[in-house]
Amino acid sequence: MKIGELAKRSGCSIQTIRFYERQGLLSKPKRTEANYRSYGKALLDELIFIKQCRSLDISIKEIETLIYNKNNPEQSCSSVNKLIDEHICQVNEKIKELSSLKLTLEQMAQSCDANKTIKECGILSELTGS
Amino acid sequence: MKIGELAKRSGCSIQTIRFYERQGLLSKPKRTEANYRSYGKALLDELIFIKQCRSLDISIKEIETLIYNKNNPEQSCSSVNKLIDEHICQVNEKIKELSSLKLTLEQMAQSCDANKTIKECGILSELTGS
């Protein structure tokens, strides 16, 4: 199949597919005589794996590592477990940060209503003051 | 004061201060004869305002708007309220996304322990399969 069909089947955009290839993440496909990329099932699977990882917000570098792991099936999978565990920690950290940020913003929102002038604005005075 | 002292007092890095100036966010300071930037209290306050906004993850473009608002003290502050409200919505959305991501990752982590081979790895098989 050509890149357009691969894009539809995978749910990735054409530019994204070419980007993954340039990054060395997705294997280079054969080319037709007209230099069009020509993909088979194996590359579709590769791409779906990449997309699945990205949907979990695993970075491209980490995906590289995972692909390397996949190609060495006899090795221990402890590094894979570690990668996911660290990722969970990062997500937890981010959630904490955002929750705290949310509180601050909500308090700020309560310090003003929209019917004032800038001069009297509670939000701006909090931003300026503290 | 020179830029190094401003950096210390504000908690911003020197590069960040110059970056804000290039972006038109922080006003241009006077220069000494040797072309060094020379800051006073007013610019320190500007920078602290910017930093306060950034700590709330308000974008540089939005900070531009807020600064514009600050310079028009007689206008209504409804746009400021709106900006913060929208920002709260975005933060809430992000928290939702991350919470869902966290669940998925934790389930995945439970599907494997580190004492397997890649071939048997529950994490990789979930990433590949679904």
Place this chain on the structure above:
DNA sequence: TCTTGACTCTATTCTAAGTATAGACTTTAT
């Protein structure tokens, strides 16, 4: 057969908010 529209190609630029570096200049301290 010609043409038109849809598809693909490469290469380049852009996004956000800084961070990092190189190479030159100035100031301060010893």
Place this chain on the structure above:
DNA sequence: ATAAAGTCTATACTTAGAATAGAGTCAAGA
């Protein structure tokens, strides 16, 4: 006088793509 620390500009780098320009290719209809 010299060395260290500070400052200057300009440039490149980061992430994960998205967008664009300009050229080439392919299939269908007139």
